[in-house]
Amino acid sequence: MDINATLLGLLIAFVVFVLFCMKFVWPPLISAIEERQQKIASGLEASDLAEKDLEKARAQANEELNAAKIEAAAIIDQAKKRATKLVEEETQRGHAEREKIIASGHTEVETERNRVREELRKQLSILAIAGAEKILEREIDAQKQSDIVEKLVAEL
């Protein structure tokens, strides 16, 4: 168990190993570890951020949904009102039209009756004259008796 040159050999080996470790072993390993740590940290951060974004988006969607619901209700309400109004208007118009049609029908009937009456009166006067001509069978001056005829016609 004496100290000998092995000591020097191992000291040199030790120095060489430490230098190798410093140059080829430590830097890639520690950089890989640190890079991964960073990756994980940024990943966690990103997931936090995404969660917050999702929460925000959800809130916004809810808000918009509520607004849309309110708007829809308003539109339906308006439409209902309008429909009632329209129905009322149409009914009123229909009524007026009916009245008008009825009224015009009345006038037409009146005019027709008047015309027919006039026609009948004329025909009757002619008939009366013809009848009178036959009864009298004499020359009657149509001119002289025209005033009578006129009076007759007017009386009819």
Added chain:
Amino acid sequence: MAANGNMTPTEYISHHLDPLQVGSGFWTFNVDSLGIAIVLGIFFISLFAYVGKKATSGVPGKLQCFIEMVVEFVDNSVKETFHAKSRLIAPLALTIFVWVFLMNAMKLIPVDFVPILAGLVGLTFASSSSKGYVGEDAGIFERAMDHPWSYMKAAPTTDLNTTLALAIGVFLLIIFYSVKHKGLGGFIKELTLNPFNHWALIPFNLVLELVTLIAKPISLSLRLFGNLYAGELIFILIAMIGLWQLPLHFAWAVFHILVIVLQAFIFMMLTIVYLSMASEKH
């Protein structure tokens, strides 16, 4: 697993505790510590570098996950303790932690396994260098254990050279960081004027501070060495008691899983602490 019939217990123990050496005097190399430590270090560096090269910042594979767990564990330990900025400390701590852990973990291999394997390899490739204590008629395991290559030990951290090499590396870094952060003057001032700020007490302070300074690598290396060496000794003793060694070995190995990780962690943590002390101004 004591496959060596004609060894006395003392011989057996010393066989397992003596390192496989090449050379003489100071220029002796413990082939087992050196070789296994370097192989494990290369394994560590190539495994981690391979994973680092393929590392993605996306979803990691299982191997990358495991490697990253180790790296992050070390990184956290460093960040908690060492506050100055340095590109060296974290890789240094990682190297120490994983390398020491791997070297300690070699202890979980049963004590006879590596020596016999090395002895068999020795018999195959260099049979002429057998010591010849046992005859040609002995069993193959006995002949393997007789071969000098069977002095191969599995755990490099049971060798004081290994732990001292690590500690001296750390010690040099302590001095380097002290000078870097406090300046040479600051470092000398800290050594000479620290507990008692008076010129007359400079020698006293110097002795005190130098002891403190040198105690750091000494305690660092002796702590690791002592723990592992003692554990190894127990493993060797257990290996000598026959059939009952199996449950005992298992129990001791389970306990040692704790020691292996703990000692690696303590070595790393103390390194960080010493270096952060060196780089902080008082």
